[in-house]
Amino acid sequence: xxxxxxxxxxxxxxxxxxxxxxxxxxxxxxxxxxxxxxxxxxxxxxxxxxxxxxxxxxxxxxxxxxxxxxxxxxxxxxxxxxxxxxxxxxxxxxxxxxxxxxxxxxxxxxxxxxxxxxxxxxxxxxxxxxxxxxxxxxxxxxxxxxxxxxxxxxxxxxxxxxxxxxxxxxxxxxxxxxxxxxxxxxxxxxxxxxxxxxxxxxxxxxxxxxxxxxxxxxxxxxxxxxxxxxxxxxxxxxxxxxxxxxx
Amino acid sequence: xxxxxxxxxxxxxxxxxxxxxxxxxxxxxxxxxxxxxxxxxxxxxxxxxxxxxxxxxxxxxxxxxxxxxxxxxxxxxxxxxxxxxxxxxxxxxxxxxxxxxxxxxxxxxxxxxxxxxx
Numbered sequence: 001x002x003x004x005x006x007x008x009x010x011x012x013x014x015x016x017x018x019x020x021x022x023x024x025x026x027x028x029x030x031x032x033x034x035x036x037x038x039x040x041x042x043x044x045x046x047x048x049x050x051x052x053x054x055x056x057x058x059x060x061x062x063x064x065x066x067x068x069x070x071x072x073x074x075x076x077x078x079x080x081x082x083x084x085x086x087x088x089x090x091x092x093x094x095x096x097x098x099x100x101x102x103x104x105x106x107x108x109x110x111x112x113x114x115x116x117x118x119x120x121x122x123x124x125x126x127x128x129x130x131x132x133x134x135x136x137x138x139x140x141x142x143x144x145x146x147x148x149x150x151x152x153x154x155x156x157x158x159x160x161x162x163x164x165x166x167x168x169x170x171x172x173x174x175x176x177x178x179x180x181x182x183x184x185x186x187x188x189x190x191x192x193x194x195x196x197x198x199x200x201x202x203x204x205x206x207x208x209x210x211x212x213x214x215x216x217x218x219x220x221x222x223x224x225x226x227x228x229x230x231x232x233x234x235x236x237x238x239x240x241x242x243x244x245x246x247x
Numbered sequence: 248x249x250x251x252x253x254x255x256x257x258x259x260x261x262x263x264x265x266x267x268x269x270x271x272x273x274x275x276x277x278x279x280x281x282x283x284x285x286x287x288x289x290x291x292x293x294x295x296x297x298x299x300x301x302x303x304x305x306x307x308x309x310x311x312x313x314x315x316x317x318x319x320x321x322x323x324x325x326x327x328x329x330x331x332x333x334x335x336x337x338x339x340x341x342x343x344x345x346x347x348x349x350x351x352x353x354x355x356x357x358x359x360x361x362x363x364x365x
Contacts, residue, residue, distance in 0.1 A: 160331070161331060164331055164334055164336070165331075165336065197253055197255075197256075198253065199253065199255065203253065203255040203259070206327045206331060229259055232256055233256040233259055233260050233263075235256075236253075236256035236257070237256065237260070
């Protein structure tokens with residue numbers, strides 16, 4: 001195993017430069033180091049001005065998603081050894097305007113996330129004394145896969161439609177909408193349908209499937225979108241054929 | 248509130264139906280007519296007998312469904328190929344009119360031909 005590897009890191013310091021540039025750092029390769037450990041080494045030992053997001057370093061917080069050799073990954077879950085001999089190129093996630101170095105502006109995603117109401121919507125909350133909302137293991141299994149999403153935005157970075165059509169609400173937001181739609185305690189499916197049945201909702205998706213390829217939590221957003229298309233189509237034909245039905 | 252009346256559910260249902268028809272039935276038809284019969288694995292009945300078969304209204308309906316849905320499957324896929332692939336989203340309306348228009352015209356022609364087989 002080589003002792004060091006070159007990490008080519010995209011730098012962008014708006015007060016110093018107008019265009020992003022690559023800066024190379026020689027980083028020691030240690031057993032079981034992740035890309036994030038390499039970045040932390042750079043920041044601690046070589047250049048403290050390097051900016052990037054991270055928090056949990058265990059694949060849960062969803063902050064450290066970056067492009068590594070062109071592929072959207074969680075840097076805390078990507079072994080440096082798997083990319084030797086290098087060089088290893090680290091760039092900010094595609095599809096988000098770069099604020100500084102490896103930090104992208106995620107305002108757009110945050111707005112889209114809020115638009116699908118990713119929380120349990122009840123028409124009426126039952127009083128506390130009536131107890132919990134109970135759920136069977138089967139009801140839990142219905143949505144559990146989609147609840148694994150950590151909002152890391154790798155799927156947005158992988159989605160070619162999101163890059164072409166910035167209005168597209170995107171994979172994670174739709175998967176999260178499904179997570180709550182399929183929850184037996186939720187009553188917000190129609191409210192979400194109003195947002196998602198637009199062209200910029202589910203219909204923008206042409207099932208490229210890259211979102212599910214890069215998802216580090218096996219959420220399968222592409223599958224969620226296809227299921228949603230079926231529900232939206234059934235909903236549409238029901239409303240046309242049975243206009244009297246309760247909405 | 249009811250879902251907005253977007254035309255997409257209709258188009259997507261036609262696209263999905265066409266995909267299903269093309270996947271399940273086109274290979275059978277092609278296999279029978281273009282492989283099995285020319286190779287002599289099966290004896291194909293005379294053209295006149297096929298015409299008799301097509302006179303059955305159910306066969307006509309089935310064939311029309313296959314043809315019509317396959318054309319709309321093409322139209323939807325091709326519309327998005329132009330829309331996203333060539334990034335012509337500003338021409339969305341024109342592309343939609345052209346692709347679904349061609350599918351409609353071809354379906355009507357196919358329907359006319361099927362119905363006029365004596």
